[in-house]
Amino acid sequence: TAAPAKDPIQARKHVFKEYKKSFGAMGDMVKGKTAWNKDEFAKYAANMETLSSQPWQYFPAGSDKGKTEARAEIWTKPAEFKKQADSHQAKIAELAKVAATATTLADVKPAFGAAGQTCKACHDQFKKD
Ligand code: ASC
Known part of the structure; x- marks a missing residue:
């Protein structure tokens, strides 16, 4: 028999927690809270690229019910x-x-900001609070 399907709410929360680790670490460099390290930054950005395809499968119909900040508009x-x-x-x-070819923080700042705007845009429309 197939393994029981993972709870989609838990599954998407897990992915977004992983997001926070990488995006947060990049944000700390962008804000100067931690030192710029181009190899580390590129590694986090590559990890984000992998993660960015994953959350959407975990919003099946009916998963607006439960401990979630997802809005019905999804x-x-x-x-x-x-x-x-x-x-x-x-x-x-x-x-x-x-990030893969960047040498300075200034090289990645615009793309980091643009990516962050897409986090915010989706939250504004589809996430509670
Ligand atoms: C983050 C985070 C977001 C985005 C967004 C950028 O670090 O958790 O949702 O950046 O705030 O505007």
Whole structure:
């Protein structure tokens, strides 16, 4: 028999916690809280690129019920949710590409900011608070 399906709410929270580790570490460098390290930054950005394809499968119909900050609009406006997810993935991919050849913090700042805006845009529309 197949293994029981993972609770999608727990699964997506897990992915977003992994997001926070990488995006947070990059943000600390961007803010000057930690020292710029181009290899570390590129590693985090590459990890984000892998992660950025993963959350969306864990928003099946019905998973608005439970301990979640997901708004009902995810399921009532699926095309808009997909648009945000696609835009986010594109900007994260761009960040990873830039980070792979960056030498200075200034090289990655614009792409990091643009990627962060796609986090925020989706939260504003689809996440509670
Ligand atoms: C983060 C985080 C977000 C984005 C967003 C950027 O570090 O947790 O949701 O950046 O705040 O504007």
